[in-house]
Amino acid sequence: QWDEPRVCSRRYLKVDFADIGWNEWIISPKSFDAYYCSGACEFPMPKIVRPSNHATIQSIVRAVGIVPGIPEPCCVPDKMSSLGVLFLDENKNVVLKVYPNMSVETCACR
Amino acid sequence: NHMAVHPSWSALPAAADGLQGDKDSQQSPGDMAAALGPGAQDMVAVHMLRLYEKYSRRGARPGGGNTVRSFRARLEVVNQKTVYFFNLTSMQDSEMILTATFHFYSEPPRWPRAREVFCKPRVKNMSCRLLPPGPPARLHLLFRSLSQNTATQGLLRGAMALMPPPRGLWQAKDISSIIKAARRDGELLLSAQLDSGEKDTGAHRHSPHMPYILVYANDLAISEPNSVAVTLQRYDPFPAGDPEPRAAPNSSADPRVRRATQASGPLQDNELPGLDERPAHVPHAQHYHKHELWPSPFRALKPRPGRKDRRKKGQDTFAASSQVLDFDEKTMQKARRR
Numbered sequence: 452q453w454d455e456p457r458v459c460s461r462r463y464l465k466v467d468f469a470d471i472g473w474n475e476w477i478i479s480p481k482s483f484d485a486y487y488c489s490g491a492c493e494f495p496m497p498k499i500v501r502p503s504n505h506a507t508i509q510s511i512v513r514a515v516g517i518v519p520g521i522p523e524p525c526c527v528p529d530k531m532s533s534l535g536v537l538f539l540d541e542n543k544n545v546v547l548k549v550y551p552n553m554s555v556e557t558c559a560c561r
Numbered sequence: 562n563h564m565a566v567h568p569s570w571s572a573l574p575a576a577a578d579g580l581q582g583d584k585d586s587q588q589s590p591g592d593m594a595a596a597l598g599p600g601a602q603d604m605v606a607v608h609m610l611r612l613y614e615k616y617s618r619r620g621a622r623p624g625g626g627n628t629v630r631s632f633r634a635r636l637e638v639v640n641q642k643t644v645y646f647f648n649l650t651s652m653q654d655s656e657m658i659l660t661a662t663f664h665f666y667s668e669p670p671r672w673p674r675a676r677e678v679f680c681k682p683r684v685k686n687m688s689c690r691l692l693p694p695g696p697p698a699r700l701h702l703l704f705r706s707l708s709q710n711t712a713t714q715g716l717l718r719g720a721m722a723l724m725p726p727p728r729g730l731w732q733a734k735d736i737s738s739i740i741k742a743a744r745r746d747g748e749l750l751l752s753a754q755l756d757s758g759e760k761d762t763g764a765h766r767h768s769p770h771m772p773y774i775l776v777y778a779n780d781l782a783i784s785e786p787n788s789v790a791v792t793l794q795r796y797d798p799f800p801a802g803d804p805e806p807r808a809a810p811n812s813s814a815d816p817r818v819r820r821a822t823q824a825s826g827p828l829q830d831n832e833l834p835g836l837d838e839r840p841a842h843v844p845h846a847q848h849y850h851k852h853e854l855w856p857s858p859f860r861a862l863k864p865r866p867g868r869k870d871r872r873k874k875g876q877d878t879f880a881a882s883s884q885v886l887d888f889d890e891k892t893m894q895k896a897r898r899r
Contacts, residue, residue: 547612549783
């Protein structure tokens, strides 16, 4: 963890459905790489954090201190990918659902 | 091949090869079969695992939607006829049905015995020939829908006459219109009767050849922020009627209130925020009432005035009104020395 970059970036997170108690009815996958976003969105923000225009402005306002109490922009998921989940419904029938936004591909400051 | 029935797919290899040949990237089909429990052997489980494999490998949307629901049959014998019942009530209102297919196993036809007919040979050496057996009996497929609270036969929703295949194999029929009409009328219990004109032999009972229904749908609610919880979070962490989630189960009515001081900017010093100064301009200043705070020698904390205000009023007024913690002389000496 300690040698993780300070700047907003994607960090590794593997989710095991047994850890969250859903493995009884989830047939597959038993786990998946979800990742998460963490890190600073400090002024000046490097291009790599792909700030939105609003985040850039907010970051400047905060740095200049025009208005007190403005936090720095947040490091959040930008591009995400879907996950197909095979599970048993309440009647024990097998269901396949493709859930969007289950895994982080890129992070950004917003 | 009944698994390739969906027009948008290339023919899938026969289900008979099961999943042994495919190694799931995450887990072996054996694991998945174990996860399916006793139902792992039936064809519907094999079919669904194959759809999952297809999606996971190639991202192929099942049937062009984002949901496939399978429905196992419950077998009953009614008036000496085999009838299969399907409970479709687990379909969600947000799931728009794209197509539905009925998958069933046709037994190899039992050819009727050759017909013996009385025959007078017209020509001397002509022997009586047994007539070839007649065509195998046709298979009739009848669908009825029942609403949950009536015990009637149900409304006839569809009938098909099928030629039995030359050998036993799985077949699939598109029953989209039947399912959509039944759902529109709120009749989510469906019965299917495979009538070959013969009495029920009960052969199908609990065989892996039980028929099943697949419904391909587009769940319009799946893009909602928390759609995964709607279908996968089974135990609500705070079921209705539970005590306030914040209160620990055995806690007394704890007088303390969680709060955060309104630190307007990074704290530069360890002075405590002013006590009675409440900058009028800070819109969200927390209004602490006496009774909310801890009954203790500490007095209510006030949010620090904004930087602008501080600059305006100058440090001295601020210092005068702010509270510096009074430590005893010994502690102060130690602190100065440090």
